[in-house]
Amino acid sequence: MISIPQILSVCxxxxxxxxxxxxxxxxxxxxxxxxxxxxxxxxxxxxxxxxLIIMFLTYVVCIxxxxxxxxxxxxxELESRNWLFxxxxxxxxxxxxxxxFLAASxxxxxxxxxxxxxxxxxxxxxxGRFRPDVLQELSTFGPKFTVxxxxxxxxxxxxxxxxxxxxQRRAMVIAAIYSLVNEFLFAAIPALISEFSVRYHLVxxxxxxxxxxxPEVEPDKETMEMWFAGLPLWVNxxxxxxxxxxxxxxxxxxxxxREYITVDEV
Amino acid sequence: xxxxxxxxxxWDGITRGALSRCLxxxxxxxxxxxxxxxxxxxxxxxxxxxxxxGIGFFFFEKYMDEQIRxxxxxxxxxxxxxxxxxxxxxQQNIRPHEANQRIPPGDLRGALSLFPKSDVVIRSxxxxxxxxxxxxxxxxxxxxxxxxxxxxxxxxxxxxxxxPLISRDLRSRAYLMYFSRPIGRLEYLLGxxxxxxxxxxxxTLIPAMTIYVFGVMLSPGFSVVLDTWDIPFRxxxxxxxxxxxxxxxxxxxxxxxxxxxxAAFAWLAVWGLGEGAYRAISxxxxxxxxxPSGEPVAQRITDWxxxxxxxxxxxxxxxxxxxxxxxxxxxxxxxxxxxxxVVAAFVLYRRVTAPINA
Amino acid sequence: MIELINATKMYKTVLGVNxxxxxxxPGAYGLLGPNGSGKTTLIxxxxxxxxxxxxxxxxxxTNPVRRDDLLRRIxxxxxxxxxxxxxxxxxxxxxxxRQHGFSMADSRVRAERALExxxxxxxxxxAMNGYSLGMRQRTKLAQAIAHDPELLxxxxxxxxxxxxxxxxxxxxxxxxxxxxxxxxxxxHVLHEVExxxxxxxxxxGGRLLASGSAREVRDMLTDCPNTIVIRSGNRKELxxxxxxxPELEAVRLGLDQESxxxxxxxxxxxxxxxxxxxxxxxxxxRELRSSDSTLQQxxxxxxxxxxxQNRAIQGKQP
Numbered sequence: 032m033i034s035i036p037q038i039l040s041v042c043x044x045x046x047x048x049x050x051x052x053x054x055x056x057x058x059x060x061x062x063x064x065x066x067x068x069x070x071x072x073x074x075x076x077x078x079x080x081x082x083l084i085i086m087f088l089t090y091v092v093c094i095x096x097x098x099x100x101x102x103x104x105x106x107x108e109l110e111s112r113n114w115l116f117x118x119x120x121x122x123x124x125x126x127x128x129x130x131x132f133l134a135a136s137x138x139x140x141x142x143x144x145x146x147x148x149x150x151x152x153x154x155x156x157x158x159g160r161f162r163p164d165v166l167q168e169l170s171t172f173g174p175k176f177t178v179x180x181x182x183x184x185x186x187x188x189x190x191x192x193x194x195x196x197x198x199q200r201r202a203m204v205i206a207a208i209y210s211l212v213n214e215f216l217f218a219a220i221p222a223l224i225s226e227f228s229v230r231y232h233l234v235x236x237x238x239x240x241x242x243x244x245x246p247e248v249e250p251d252k253e254t255m256e257m258w259f260a261g262l263p264l265w266v267n268x269x270x271x272x273x274x275x276x277x278x279x280x281x282x283x284x285x286x287x288x289r290e291y292i293t294v295d296e297v
Numbered sequence: 298x299x300x301x302x303x304x305x306x307x308w309d310g311i312t313r314g315a316l317s318r319c320l321x322x323x324x325x326x327x328x329x330x331x332x333x334x335x336x337x338x339x340x341x342x343x344x345x346x347x348x349x350x351g352i353g354f355f356f357f358e359k360y361m362d363e364q365i366r367x368x369x370x371x372x373x374x375x376x377x378x379x380x381x382x383x384x385x386x387x388q389q390n391i392r393p394h395e396a397n398q399r400i401p402p403g404d405l406r407g408a409l410s411l412f413p414k415s416d417v418v419i420r421s422x423x424x425x426x427x428x429x430x431x432x433x434x435x436x437x438x439x440x441x442x443x444x445x446x447x448x449x450x451x452x453x454x455x456x457x458x459x460x461p462l463i464s465r466d467l468r469s470r471a472y473l474m475y476f477s478r479p480i481g482r483l484e485y486l487l488g489x490x491x492x493x494x495x496x497x498x499x500x501t502l503i504p505a506m507t508i509y510v511f512g513v514m515l516s517p518g519f520s521v522v523l524d525t526w527d528i529p530f531r532x533x534x535x536x537x538x539x540x541x542x543x544x545x546x547x548x549x550x551x552x553x554x555x556x557x558x559x560a561a562f563a564w565l566a567v568w569g570l571g572e573g574a575y576r577a578i579s580x581x582x583x584x585x586x587x588x589p590s591g592e593p594v595a596q597r598i599t600d601w602x603x604x605x606x607x608x609x610x611x612x613x614x615x616x617x618x619x620x621x622x623x624x625x626x627x628x629x630x631x632x633x634x635x636x637x638x639v640v641a642a643f644v645l646y647r648r649v650t651a652p653i654n655a
Numbered sequence: 656m657i658e659l660i661n662a663t664k665m666y667k668t669v670l671g672v673n674x675x676x677x678x679x680x681p682g683a684y685g686l687l688g689p690n691g692s693g694k695t696t697l698i699x700x701x702x703x704x705x706x707x708x709x710x711x712x713x714x715x716x717t718n719p720v721r722r723d724d725l726l727r728r729i730x731x732x733x734x735x736x737x738x739x740x741x742x743x744x745x746x747x748x749x750x751x752x753r754q755h756g757f758s759m760a761d762s763r764v765r766a767e768r769a770l771e772x773x774x775x776x777x778x779x780x781x782a783m784n785g786y787s788l789g790m791r792q793r794t795k796l797a798q799a800i801a802h803d804p805e806l807l808x809x810x811x812x813x814x815x816x817x818x819x820x821x822x823x824x825x826x827x828x829x830x831x832x833x834x835x836x837x838x839x840x841x842x843h844v845l846h847e848v849e850x851x852x853x854x855x856x857x858x859x860g861g862r863l864l865a866s867g868s869a870r871e872v873r874d875m876l877t878d879c880p881n882t883i884v885i886r887s888g889n890r891k892e893l894x895x896x897x898x899x900x901p902e903l904e905a906v907r908l909g910l911d912q913e914s915x916x917x918x919x920x921x922x923x924x925x926x927x928x929x930x931x932x933x934x935x936x937x938x939x940x941r942e943l944r945s946s947d948s949t950l951q952q953x954x955x956x957x958x959x960x961x962x963x964q965n966r967a968i969q970g971k972q973p
Contacts, residue, residue, distance in 0.1 A: 040753045044746075051740055053559055060566075068574055072581045084577045091573035099562040107558060112735035116798065119702055119731045120754035121723035201335050203561045204456040211449070287721060290705050292666060 033129065034122050041117075041130020042137070049138070057099055061092045062142045066149035073157040081158070081165075082172050085150045086237070089143055089180050090230075093187060094210050096142045100135035101191035102202040104128060109199060109291060124286045132192045132279060139184040147177045175241050179233060182271055186229045189275035189282075196282040199291065229274060232267040239264035318480050322488025327495050330458055336496070339454055343500035346446035347508055353438050354512040361427050361517075412441060413611075414620045428524040435512055435525055436618040439505055443535050444611045447501050451539060452568050452607075454500060459493050459547035460560035463649070468555040472649070482649050486548070486642075493544040502536040535617045539610055542634045545641035546606075552648035568606055575605035602630070609633050656681050656806065656837060657701055661710035664696050664861075671696035673861040674710070679839075683832045685848035686841040688858035694841040695734060697858065698808055701839075702731065727755055730804035732795045734811045734841075738784070744770060744794045745779040748801055755802045769801035770794070774823060788815030796824065806837045813847045825850040857957060864957040883922050885929075886913045888939030896932045900925065913941070 049055075065088035072084060108114040108127065117123045151173040159166040194209060195202040218228035225231045330336055414437060421433035466472050475485055509528055513521055546567070550560040578601045602608030609630045616627040657679040664671040672693045688694050699705040700712050703719030703726075712719060719725050739747060748766035757765060770779045773793040778786070783794065792815050799807060807828075813821050828838055828851050842848050848855070857865040887893045890913055897903055897917060902925060905918040919925050926943075933940050 034756065036758075037754050037756070040750055044742075044750045047742060047746065048739065053554065057559075057562070057566075060570075064570055064573075068577050072578060080580070084581060087580070088573055088577055091569055095562075095566050095569050098565060099558075103558045107556075110556065110558070111738040113737040113739065115704070115731065115733045115735065116737060116751055117754065118704065119726055119729065120751065121726045121756065123726070123754055126754060201457060203558060203565065204453055207456065207565050208453055292705075 034126060037120075037122060037126035038129045038133060041126050042133040045131055045134035046137075049134075057096075058138070058142060061096050062145035063149070064092055065089055065146040066153050069150040070153050070157070073153060081154050082168070082176070082241075085147065085154075086176065088150070089146050089176075090183065092146055093139055093143050093180060093183050094214070096139045097135060097184065097187045097191045098203050098206055098210075100138050101132065101188045102195045102206045104131040104135070104192050104195040104202075105199040105286070105291060106195065106202055114291065118291075125283050128192065128196065128282055128286050129279065132188055132282075135192070136185050136188040139188060140181045143180040143184055144177060147173065147180055172241060176237070179237055179240070182236070183229070183233050186233075186271055186274050189278035190229060193278045193282045193285075196285045196289075226262070229271070232262075232270045232274075235262055235267035236264065236271065239267065312479070315481065315484050318478075318484045319488040319491065322475075322480075322485060323491035323495070326462065326489065326492040330492060330496065333457070335457060336454075339450065339457065340496070340499060343447065343450045343454070344504055346442060347504045350438055350442045350508050351511050354435070354508065355515055357431070357434050357438070358512070358515045358517075360422075361431065413444075414440070414615060417620050417622070428521075431516070431521065432524055432528070433620075435509070435528060436531065437620060439508065439528070439532065440535070440614055440618040440620060442505060442508065443501060443539060443614050447504075448539070448607060448610065450500050451497055451543060452565075454496055455493055455543060455547045456561055456564055458496055459544065460551050460564065461557040462489050462492060463548060463551040463645075464554050464557045464560050467552070482646060485649060486645055489548060490544055493547065494540050497540045497544065498536060501539055502532060505532040505536070531618055535614045538613045538617060538634065542638045542641070543606075543610070545638050545645065549641040549644045549648075552645050571605040572607050575601055575608050578604065600626070603633050606637075656715060658713040659700070659707075659710065660712075662700055662707040662712055663709040664693075664700055664705055665708045670861045671705075672700060672707075675861075675863045676710075677856065677863060677866060679837075681835070681837045683828070683838045683851050683853035684840065685851070685853040685855045686839055686858065687843070687848060687855055688841075689843050692843075692858040693861035694843075694858055695810055696861070698731075698810055698839070698841060701808070702726075702729065727802070728805045730799035730802065730807045732799040732807070732809045732812050734814070736788075736791050736795070740784050741782050742784075743780050744775055744783055744786075744790075744797070747783060748779075748794065748798045751798045752801045757802070765801045765803075766797070769797040772800065772827060773797045774820070789817060789820055792816055793820070793824075796827075800827075800831070804836070806839070807831060808839045808841075810841045811843070812840065813842065821847070859957065881922055882916055882918045883925060884909075884942070884944050885915045885917060885940060886911075886942035887915065888913065888941065889937060890915055892936050893932075893938045893940070896936055896938070897925075900928065 065085060068088055069081065069085060072081070103110075104127070105114075108117065117127050120126075151169050155166055155169050159169065190209075191202075191206045194206040198205045213228050214230045217224045218230040218234075219225065418434055418437045421430045425433065466475070472485075476482075506529060509525070509532065513519075513525070547560070547564050550563040551557070553563075554560050582601075600612075602612050612621075612627060612630040613634055615621045616624060616631075621627050657677075659675050659677050662675045663673055675697065686694050686697065696705065700707055701714055701719065703712075703714070703722060706720055714722075714725055715728065717725065737747070745763075745766055748770060749762050752762040752765050752769075753759070755762075767776070767779070770776055773796050775790065775793050775797060778790060783791065786794065792812065796809070796812060799809070809828075812824060816824060828840070832838055832851065838851065838853070840848055840851065840853065854868050855866060856863060885893065886909075890908075893915060894906060897906060897915075900919075902919045902921045903917065904920055907916040907918075908914070909916060917925065929940065929943065932938060
């Protein structure tokens with residue numbers, strides 16, 4: 032059912048196609064947005080909780096980049112009339128799904144990696160010059176958070192791919208609604224519903240791995256731990272490992288069985 | 298052999314003017330858009346907030362009953378309200394749900410303090426005459442209605458409707474069909490602009506007017522209309538503030554690409570990145586550790602809402618509904634919105650001309 | 656090779672293909688029908704891209720839905736043109752060949768060879784978005800044949816091709832059939848399909864109106880009500896003589912003083928009588944042709960038969 036060379040060739044082809052001015056501009060803006068904001072903030076404020084800002088902004092660009100690259104997985108092929116050419120190949124539909132998922136994940140990972148690295152670098156060069164403790168913090172925060180960001184990219188790429196397969200024509204807006212409602216709103220509700228969001232488990236993983244990094248604000252720490260560290264760390268890791276598998280399995284099932292009808296077909 | 302003239306023949310009858318051409322483009326677009334089930338669903342969902350704002354109006358009118366008013370005032374044991382403290386509490390909390398936990402149960406003022414400009418409303422209810430308090434409270438509820446549920450609905454609605462409007466014409470070369478007829482570029486653009494404007498009016502202007510009528514119906518008598526006669530005008534202006542810049546911006550994105558998904562992405566990115574930037578800067582400013590000891594938070598706060606389109610539109614609407622005490626503070630936001638509208642209109646006009654000039 | 660049993664495909668309330676039953680053995684087939692007649696839907700049913708709402712489809716003896724092994728044996732040239740910026744023909748064809756499981760090197764060789772066969776070697780390193788319609792059509796054909804399929808399905812493959820290219824394409828398809836492979840060629844232009852001398856499948860309104868060899872279709876039409884054009888140096892006498900024929904339905908005079916448009920229930924009867932009349936009354940017949948040469952008229956005739964409006968050839972229906 033799955034052919035690795037086929038998936039890789041779809042992924043490679045996607046990267047070749049993405050070498051256009053528009054797409055490169057999108058890469059550029061998304062990767063440089065967090066460092067630009069960190070630079071601005073570092074110059075207007077001696078803010079200590081820079082990690083939160085970097086995390087928040089990286090999360091925003093991760094979501095946005097995957098809205099662009101993961102959600103139109105089926106629609107872009109239908110819109111560019113490339114669908115029939117690829118889906119009439121053996122295992123073409125699943126290869127298309129997984130190849131595009133891989134390309135979207137790698138693109139988002141690249142964006143997040145650049146964003147986190149440059150943001151940390153800017154913090155080190157600005158605040159770090161007169162505060163050695165910041166340099167110390169960055170050396171542990173940077174690598175660990177990069178890994179968490181990459182995990183986020185893979186998870187959201189899989190979830191958004193599922194939206195793309197289910198609602199090919201309105202996938203981007205529906206995925207945006209999903210992000211707003213489930214990942215921003217529901218994830219912040221201290222109830223069972225929050226555990227059904229990717230963000231809940233990402234925050235749990237961050238708390239478990241990086242630790243809480245604003246120790247001065249005790250109520251915040253307590254609240255965050257109460258809400259997001261409610262589950263053992265291994266459960267968070269397990270859920271984050273299962274989400275892509277589950278989302279992609281459902282997507283593969285749907286894409287293989289669904290009739291995608293273009294206007295040219297009647 | 299007879300040679301027949303099969304070329305262009307001028308129309309001898311009477312044409313109905315430029316407006317009819319705009320209407321033809323708009324009505325066709327609206328008809329096609331309305332066929333989408335998703336749009337119809339979203340329209341339905343967009344009207345749900347009318348219910349809870351309506352309930353707000355209902356309870357407010359009940360509150361205006363003197364006896365109930367006194368009862369609620371009686372809950373305030375100290376008989377004075379520290380608005381600054383309430384505002385500081387709200388601002389220090391980046392995450393509203395956390396602040397929620399700190400509010401003692403049943404404290405109406407504390408709950409209201411989470412919402413922008415609530416201090417104006419509370420002060421008015423407590424100190425002003427019922428007619429002034431009514432005007433302020435209605436305006437505040439309508440502003441809240443425009444800014445939050447309908448503001449977010451507007452982003453999604455435009456995200457669904459506008460991206461293909463011009464990009465599809467560019468892709469399929471349909472502009473050749475348009476411009477081979479006596480349709481000017483301005484007529485084309487106005488026709489296209491009317492499509493999102495109509496749908497946005499359906500989720501802002503019309504429900505807000507419905508709420509207003511509902512409020513009047515729940516009030517003690519028709520004299521209320523004299524107190525609130527300006528609110529319908531404010532609703533119209535607030536709708537225009539929401540509809541015109543946003544529709545023009547989305548149409549501009551649509552005109553800049555042949556692939557509608559890039560237009561949709563650009564639209565979502567503008568809101569996402571803007572709001573992200575605003576929240577990041579606000580969080581940095583509001584963090585207590587950024588302040589030298591003893592310095593009040595309020596003095597350090599600079600309003601960075603203009604980096605977010607959401608915040609900019611919201612600020613302008615606050616002013617439209619008369620809830621901004623210092624109108625000069627709104628000028629930068631108005632300039633931002635005007636600039637967006639002018640630049641978007643200019644780019645649109647240029648882009649629509651581009652295929653003809655090519 | 657292909658078997659459809661009462662296959663019906665509905666797109667919600669729109670009927671794409673309506674109750675088609677047919678069996679196709681290996682060979683060349685011309686799938687003819689006006690635009691919107693259901694050709695593309697039928698092709699998608701055969702490929703397993705669509706499932707029949709009613710009935711069943713079998714390709715190489717099995718249900719083609721989700722059968723990846725069958726797709727290896729098929730080459731498809733759809734009617735749509737892909738929109739790919741910055742991608743060359745070689746990259747695209749190679750990418751698609753690679754989806755069949757060929758190695759990188761192998762897929763390159765196959766792609767180059769296929770592009771050479773369609774005359775695209777010179778332009779294969781150029782980006783496809785700069786191609787003319789004809790070049791795109793050739794590239795599409797190359798991707799369909801590059802993996803050496805047993806069955807080639809071509810949907811309107813001659814669109815945008817100049818006469819020389821059409822001839823080359825026709826030769827390519829003929830060679831393909833000579834090698835013992837099968838071709839299904841969908842078109843709405845009869846003479847495009849005639850060149851490879853296929854069997855015909857005539858579709859209209861989602862229904863299979865007729866099928867058979869070229870000769871069978873022509874024979875069937877001989878007895879159809881149709882209009883024939885006769886140019887004669889003695890038109891007046893010709894008119895007098897035709898008036899006596901019982902098969903005659905209507906006559907119209909042409910503008911050129913010589914032509915006569917004769918509508919008949921049986922052109923075969925007219926054709927049989929004309930030589931005799933020509934000799935007997937010195938009719939000076941210069942030209943005799945059927946005005947029902949276009950596919951649309953042929954379909955109108957067939958639709959009349961299906962509606963029972965012409966009983967004369969009911970018995971000859973396949």
